[in-house]
Amino acid sequence: MARINDNYLKLKAGYLFPEIGRRVREFTDANPSAKVIRLGIGDVTLPLVPAVIKAFHAAVDDLAKGETFHGYGPEQGYSWLIDTIIDKAYKPLGVSLKTSEMFISDGSKCDCSNILDIFDNANVVAIGDPVYPVYNDTNVMVGRTGEADEKGYYENIVYLPCTAENDFSPAFPKEKVDIIYLCSPNNPTGTVTTREQLKGWVDFARKNDAIIFFDAAYEAFITESDIPRSIYEIDGAKECAIEFRSFSKTAGFTGVRCGLTVVPENLLATTAKGEKVALNKLWNRRQSTKFNGVSYPVQKAAQAVYSDEGWPQVKEVIDYYMDNARIIREGLTAAGIQCFGGVNAPYIWLKTPEGMSSWDFFDKLLTECHVVGTPGSGFGPSGEGYFRLSAFGDKGNVVKAVDRIKQKWGK
Ligand SMILES: *Cc1c(COP(=O)(O)O)cnc(C)c1O
Numbered sequence: 001m002a003r004i005n006d007n008y009l010k011l012k013a014g015y016l017f018p019e020i021g022r023r024v025r026e027f028t029d030a031n032p033s034a035k036v037i038r039l040g041i042g043d044v045t046l047p048l049v050p051a052v053i054k055a056f057h058a059a060v061d062d063l064a065k066g067e068t069f070h071g072y073g074p075e076q077g078y079s080w081l082i083d084t085i086i087d088k089a090y091k092p093l094g095v096s097l098k099t100s101e102m103f104i105s106d107g108s109k110c111d112c113s114n115i116l117d118i119f120d121n122a123n124v125v126a127i128g129d130p131v132y133p134v135y136n137d138t139n140v141m142v143g144r145t146g147e148a149d150e151k152g153y154y155e156n157i158v159y160l161p162c163t164a165e166n167d168f169s170p171a172f173p174k175e176k177v178d179i180i181y182l183c184s185p186n187n188p189t190g191t192v193t194t195r196e197q198l199k200g201w202v203d204f205a206r207k208n209d210a211i212i213f214f215d216a217a218y219e220a221f222i223t224e225s226d227i228p229r230s231i232y233e234i235d236g237a238k239e240c241a242i243e244f245r246s247f248s249k250t251a252g253f254t255g256v257r258c259g260l261t262v263v264p265e266n267l268l269a270t271t272a273k274g275e276k277v278a279l280n281k282l283w284n285r286r287q288s289t290k291f292n293g294v295s296y297p298v299q300k301a302a303q304a305v306y307s308d309e310g311w312p313q314v315k316e317v318i319d320y321y322m323d324n325a326r327i328i329r330e331g332l333t334a335a336g337i338q339c340f341g342g343v344n345a346p347y348i349w350l351k352t353p354e355g356m357s358s359w360d361f362f363d364k365l366l367t368e369c370h371v372v373g374t375p376g377s378g379f380g381p382s383g384e385g386y387f388r389l390s391a392f393g394d395k396g397n398v399v400k401a402v403d404r405i406k407q408k409w410g411k
Contacts (some may be wrong), residue, residue, distance in 0.1 A: 007143045012152065016133075016378035020362070027366050037401040038372045039328075039389045042187065042347075044252045046320065048301070049313035052251065055304035059297035070296040075288045077104025077260070081299045085260065088306035089245075095232040101264050101280060103287055104302075106294050108217055108246040108259035112181075113138040114290070115213065115242065115261070118282040119269070123178035126158040128170060130188055130379030130386070132215070135181045151381045161382040162189060164351060168340065169197050172204050179211050182231075185218035188379045188388045189349040190325075190341015192227045198234050205240040211269065211279075212241040217259075220250040220318055222344040238264035242279070249346070251305045251314050258294055258302045321346045324398045325391035331402030332389075335410040346391040349376065353409055361387050369404040 020040060028036060048056070062068035076082070082102045090097050105111050113134060121144045127135045139145055139157060146155025153159055158177050160170035168191040173180075182201060184193035193201070205212050214231040222229055231237045243262040247253035263283045268276040294302075304310040329342040332350055342348040352361040358375035365371050365387075376386030391398070 005141070005143075007141050007145075010140050010145065010147055010154070011137055012148060016374070020372065020374065023363065023366065024372055034370045036366070036370045036372060037393070037397045037404075039391075039393055039398070039401055040372045040374045041390050041392055042374075043254050044249060044321075044392050045394065046252060046317050048252050048256070049310060049317060051307055051310035051313055052301045052304045055307075055310075056297050056301040059300035062300075063296065073293045073296055073299070075291055075293050076100075076284065077102070077294065078296075078299050081303045082260075084303050084306050088311070090230060090232070093228075093230050093233050095230050097232070097262060098265065100284075101262055103261045103263065103283065104294055104299060105259045105261060105287075105291070106257040106298075107248060108215065108244040108261070109134055111259055111261045112213060112215060112244050114286070115283070116142050116144075117286050117290075118279060119179065120272075124156065124158060124176060126160055126173050126177040126180045128181065128183065128186070129153075129159040129161050129381060130376060130383035131181070132183055132187050133379065135183075135213075136380075153381065159380070159382075162186075162191075163382055164338070164340065167191075168349075169193065172200075176208065177210055179213060180205060181213045181215065183215040183217070184228075185221055185345035186341070186347075187218065187345070188347055188374070188376065188383065189386075190343075190345035190347035190388075191349070192222065192224075192344045195226055195228050195234070198228050198231060202231070202234045202237050202240060206236055210240065211267070212237075214241050214243045216243055217246045218249055218345050219245065220314075221322060221346055223322060224344055227344055232262070232264075238266050240267070242267065247302050247305060250318070251302075252317065253298075253302070256298055256301060258298050320395070321391045324393060324395055327395070327398050327402055328389055328391060331406055335406045335408075337405070337409060342391065348389045348391070350387050350389065352376075352385055352387055355385070358384055358387055365405070369401070369408055371401045371404060 079099050082099050086097045125139050145157050148154045158173045162168040162170050168189050219229040231241045231243055246259040263280045265280045267279045305314055325342040325346055328348045329339050332339050338351040340349045358377040362375045374388040376383030
């Protein structure tokens, strides 16, 4: 009989969102008239902007005519899209990239999982705690870890606790690590890595021959001027970092699917024998073999995000979500609840009042305020005692939810 990849059995069952769904259903079945407001989702809610839709439609029409039909495109993505992104999203940051350093994909969840293909399992990986669960689980799947302990920490992963005590900026690992995942603006905490902190990580990585995986999925939500949007704003990052970006949250592409990965040509790692190899070449080989590119209409739609017509429309949607974030942050703070994030990210990470556990607060918020959020403990042991609210909702509902929370907890 064929053998499975036993590493999959080490994974904890996807417990968080099914459990949230179960508790919400149980409550609404018992209280059918309750108007439940969901601020738990990590998905956008507003439609694609008109300029994107126009480009999407036009590209579909191209496919209907022989002269403009497109079959397979380059596995790396069309150069007109790559060059537009370099010009509009990196150049203004003072970052210059070559076309060959960027790879278009169907989203950054896949990329930050697939990247493990080109690294040996002997590498020691460091991830934040709490964390976007994909970083942890994909390392379990490839067999880099042992079993999980009773807290949920896997053997052979170095966890970097991020809590209010360290301002959500973890200390450098004491043990030797080879790969470090950083996510800024952060999901779930909504906090950001400052320029100085990011410089610290780049210097640390270079000194210790480590590689940083920098997930910048929420860079478009940064409002403060000196927060880095790309790790390549830091000197030396092209020698130590891979960056992931996505159109999902930036432009509402969660259902459309488009992302990108930057692998600078100067980024090296070693073979078993100690010879240095360019990771760009390996990633290119991996993508050319296992991936056949993102569809032409999707890439046209993505390019329109950065057009003169598209960007202001996209920015308006981002501002709408960030105004929701402000309403949540200010409202909860007024109710005496300690909040983090929500200034440069569409997530508010709150400290549960009265020392409640994350799940106790979930139940109280659901049954007394009819508001759904996400228990922080679902993102890792250090998330216990915290709770995530998302700003990706309807403003009227956000205002209502905040009023209910204020009535309950406000003095
Ligand atoms: C939403 C999200 C992504 C984007 O994933 P896609 O596959 O591009 O939709 C990446 N990283 C984090 C932390 C996210 O929250």
